Amino acid sequence: MQSSEVTTGRRVAVVLEPGDEVLASLTEACRAHGIRQGFVPVFSGAFRTARFIAADVPVADQEPPLPHEVTVTYTEGIGSGTILWDADTATPTPHLHLAVGVKNAAAAGFAGHVLSAETHYTVEVLVEEVVAPALLRVPDPRAYGIPTMRFGAA
Template identity: 40%
Template sequence: MRSTELTMGRSFALAFDDGDDLVKELTRFCTAQRIRQAIIPMFLGGFRRVGLVGAAGPLKNPEAPVWEETVLTTVEAVGAGTLAWSPETDSLAPHLHVAVGRKDLEAAGSVSHLLWAEVQFIQEMALQEVISPVMERPKCGPYDVPTLSFGPSSSRIAPS
């Protein structure tokens, strides 16, 4: 496990509008505000369409990450995430997870990594800028999974 103390910066409330591309608008906002790293403690609202990580059948290797996409429509959602910088792409690397309930299936639920989403009606988000340390998301491990890392003030906790 890695840990670090965060120095927080500005706080924002965002309200995404009907039809907005959530990830694109979030990235555009962060670029305009010069935000390279943040935590998103909460977002909630509706999505007309949403792309989540998910496979349509049995996993070939349950220990490996899943890269397939599943698309759901007309869902209510609540989520959270982090924003860090990708050294490989020199761009913002959002890591967002959501729990969604399908309106057409008695709120049947799914929980996964959010790839993209089209807002339906409204999506509200709290965003807290992180000033330090530097947060990056380099690809790590045997599967090149983008993984949150911290600058030099972070510490590693040894397993007990």
């Protein structure tokens, strides 16, 4: 377990419109406001499509990361995540998880790491900037090499 006090900066509200791709739009909003890293304490709305890392059939071993993805359409949901600076691409990079219900299937639920999502009616996002410490993604061998958040120098 790791923990660190964080110094927060600005809060920016982002409203995505029909057809906006969620990850690309959030990246662009962060660029426009000069936000390199932060948290997305909440985002919610309607999604025309949402593509997750998930499996829609049982897998033999649930311990390693899933190699599958699932796309669902016409959903509403809520999520949260982080935004970390990718030094290799000089880009603020969102990492979002989302739980949605499919509107035409009695709100059947899907949840997971977002690979892509398209706004249907609207998606409302709150971004909270983190000024310090540096938030880093570092591959963790205990997590099958998945880059996980670490704290840099304050």
